Amino acid sequence: xxxxxxxxxxxxxxxxxxxxxxxxxxxxxxxxxxxxxxxxxxxxxxxxxxxxxxxxxxxxxxxxxxxxxxxxxxxxxxxxxxxxxxxxxxxxxxxxxxxxxxxxxxxxxxxxxxxxxxxxxxxxxxxxxxxxxxxxxxxxxxxxxxxxxxxxxxxxxxxxxxxxxxxxxxxxxxxxxxxxxxxxxxxxxxxxxxxxxxxxxxxxxxxxxxxxxxxxxxxxxxxxxxxxxxxxxxxxxxxxxxxxxxxxxxxxxxxxxxxxxxxxxxxxxxxxxxxxxxxxxxxxxxxxxxxxxxxxxxxxxxxxxxxxxxxxxxxxxxxxxxxxxxxxxxxxxxxxxxxxxxxxxxxxxxxxxxxxxxxxxxxxxxxxxxxxxxxxxxxxxxxx
Numbered sequence: 175x176x177x178x179x180x181x182x183x184x185x186x187x188x189x190x191x192x193x194x195x196x197x198x199x200x201x202x203x204x205x206x207x208x209x210x211x212x213x214x215x216x217x218x219x220x221x222x223x224x225x226x227x228x229x230x231x232x233x234x235x236x237x238x239x240x241x242x243x244x245x246x247x248x249x250x251x252x253x254x255x256x257x258x259x260x261x262x263x264x265x266x267x268x269x270x271x272x273x274x275x276x277x278x279x280x281x282x283x284x285x286x287x288x289x290x291x292x293x294x295x296x297x298x299x300x301x302x303x304x305x306x307x308x309x310x311x312x313x314x315x316x317x318x319x320x321x322x323x324x325x326x327x328x329x330x331x332x333x334x335x336x337x338x339x340x341x342x343x344x345x346x347x348x349x350x351x352x353x354x355x356x357x358x359x360x361x362x363x364x365x366x367x368x369x370x371x372x373x374x375x376x377x378x379x380x381x382x383x384x385x386x387x388x389x390x391x392x393x394x395x396x397x398x399x400x401x402x403x404x405x406x407x408x409x410x411x412x413x414x415x416x417x418x419x420x421x422x423x424x425x426x427x428x429x430x431x432x433x434x435x436x437x438x439x440x441x442x443x444x445x446x447x448x449x450x451x452x453x454x455x456x457x458x459x460x461x462x463x464x465x466x467x468x469x470x471x472x473x474x475x476x477x478x479x480x481x482x483x484x485x486x487x488x489x490x491x492x493x494x495x496x497x498x499x500x501x502x503x504x505x506x507x508x509x510x511x512x513x514x515x516x517x518x519x520x521x522x523x524x525x526x527x528x529x530x531x532x533x534x535x536x537x538x539x540x541x542x543x544x545x546x547x548x549x550x551x552x553x554x555x556x557x558x
Contacts, residue, residue, distance in 0.1 A: 209240065211284055211292055211463050212475040215247060216428070216482035217274040217299060222247060223266045224257060224282055226292075229474060239263020244285040249278050250296060276301040282477040290467040294477035295433075297462065300340035302429025302481030306332040308407075312494035325495045327417070329407040331425065333392070335400040340481070342393050342435035346426040347386035347408055350553055353415040354379055355543040356503040357526055357536065363513055364521040377541065380548030381556070386423075389442035393435055412497040417489065422555070426484040434478035437461050486555060503540035508533065 213224030224245055228238040239262035247255045253273055257265035279296040286292065308331050314323040331345060358373035386408040394400045407425070410416050430438070440459045461476035505526075509515045516523050524536040539545045 208472055208474055209284075209286070209290075209292055209463075209465070210474045211282065211294070211477060213282060213477050214428075215269070215274065215280045215299065215479045217271075217276060217302075217480075218482045218484075219271045219274060220268065221266045222255075222257075222269050223264060224284070224477070225264050225475075226284055226286075227263050237263070240286060242287040246283050247280055248283065249273065249280050251278065275299070276481055278479070280477075280479045290465060290471075292463060292465055292473050294464075295462040297431055297434060297478045299479035300342070300429040300431055300481055301338060302343075302427065302483055303333075303335040303337070303339045305425065305427045305483040305485050306334045308332075308425050308485065308487060312492075313409075324411055324413075326409045326411045327489075327492060327495055328409040329423075330404045331407055331427070333394070333400075333402040333405065333427075335394065335429075337400075339400060340429035340431075341395040341400060342430050342432055343391065344428045344430055344435070344438050344480070345390040345405075345407060346428065347390070348383065348424040348426070349386055349408075349416065349421070350381060350383040350423070350556075351416045351421045352379065352381050352419040352556070353543060353546075353548065354419065354501075356501050356540045359524060359541040361526055362522040362524045363516070364523070365518070368522075377543055377550055379552075380543035380546075380550055381553055382548040383553070387445075389438055389445055391435060391438045391442050393432075393439075395432075412495045413499055415499045415501070417492055417495055418497060418499060419490075420557075421489045422486060423489075424484060424486045426482055428480040428482055430478060430480045433462065434476065434480070437476045437478075488557065501539070502537075502546050504537040505534040505540065508535065 208229045210227045210229055211224065212227075213222070215222050224247070225237075226240040226243050226245065228240060230236045230238050241259060241262050243259070243265065245257040245259075245265040247257065247267065247269075255267045255269060255273075257267040259265050276299045279298045281294045281296045283294075284292040308329065310327050310329045313326045313328050315326055317324050329347075333343060335341075335343075355378045358375045358378050360370050360373040362368050362370075388408055390405070390407055392402060392405055394402060410421075437459065444459070459474075460472065461474060463473035463475050463477065465471045465473050513523075524538070524541050525533055526536060528534050544550060
């Protein structure tokens with residue numbers, strides 16, 4: 175019985191948690207109330223975005239939006255662009271090519287609902303080269319078992335920036351992949367039995383999109399040439415569902431200023447080495463934001479300008495990667511009390527008949543791919 179198994183699992187987890195001493199970094203409680211302003215302007219015509227939030231307790235990092243702000247982006251040519259709030263704490267404005275020219279400097283101004291004025295310094299947009307080669311190799315890395323290696327798909331990018339281009343770069347990698355639930359919804363029990371004809375495949379196919387968690391930055395300032403080969407980006411392996419059906423990544427190359435590079439390099443060193451401890455909010459690293467109303471109050475985050483070059487890549491049936499991922503589908507037989515085992519608040523209870531005709535109870539993950547975080551809305555760029 176799934177319900178009994180779930181109860182046993184919870185009891186086991188509670189017992190284990192009693193034996194583990196939690197680690198809470200010692201951080202000034204006042205850090206929980208600081209404003210965070212993050213955003214950028216690129217030379218790609220379109221929506222330019224700024225986020226305004228509050229820091230959260232380090233033990234439970236999350237995005238805490240600040241709504242109702244007045245937000246504007248200014249340039250050193252006298253232009254002023256007002257942003258509108260499209261999601262809580264997220265503000266955007268459409269800017270045309272004529273206002274997005276390398277060599278122009280930009281800053282952001284935020285007035286909070288409480289009247290505090292937060293402002294960044296001006297950051298100059300650098301000139302950026304085309305995005306060069308993005309490629310991968312299959313590497314074997316050791317595991318805890320010395321007899322077993324893990325196949326990893328390691329991505330790399332080359333940089334060719336000879337000429338009057340920036341010497342400071344950041345890459346963003348946005349991942350999207352398709353995955354499937356194990357079965358369509360066909361049989362279910364809610365006090366009586368039902369059969370869906372034809373079976374419902376509505377929630378069988380999902381897509382997940384997210385930003386690769388690591389920070390990728392490089393400076394060529396101290397190199398003999400403004401170029402770099404085989405800079406490592408992220409890596410993936412067969413333990414996730416990324417390579418199960420079709421995997422895509424959008425690589426954005428951002429040519430940035432030295433000040434922006436210094437900020438992101440500090441974040442890279444801390445966040446990459448901390449293994450994602452601070453994924454949901456910036457570390458307490460001073461950026462280029464300040465509070466004009468209350469100068470004694472620190473403002474976290476960074477607002478910068480960048481030239482952007484991007485390209486989308488697709489990968490399928492990658493050779494050399496052994497797939498060993500879970501679809502999180504759990505099934506079980508009926509217990510001694512049969513359908514009386516289930517309470518009304520557990521309805522509907524989905525089930526199916528396996529290849530030998532035995533009735534098997536299904537967890538929701540078996541028939542609804544959204545239960546593990548994805549969406550059934552197909553991305554516009556998806557090829558099929």
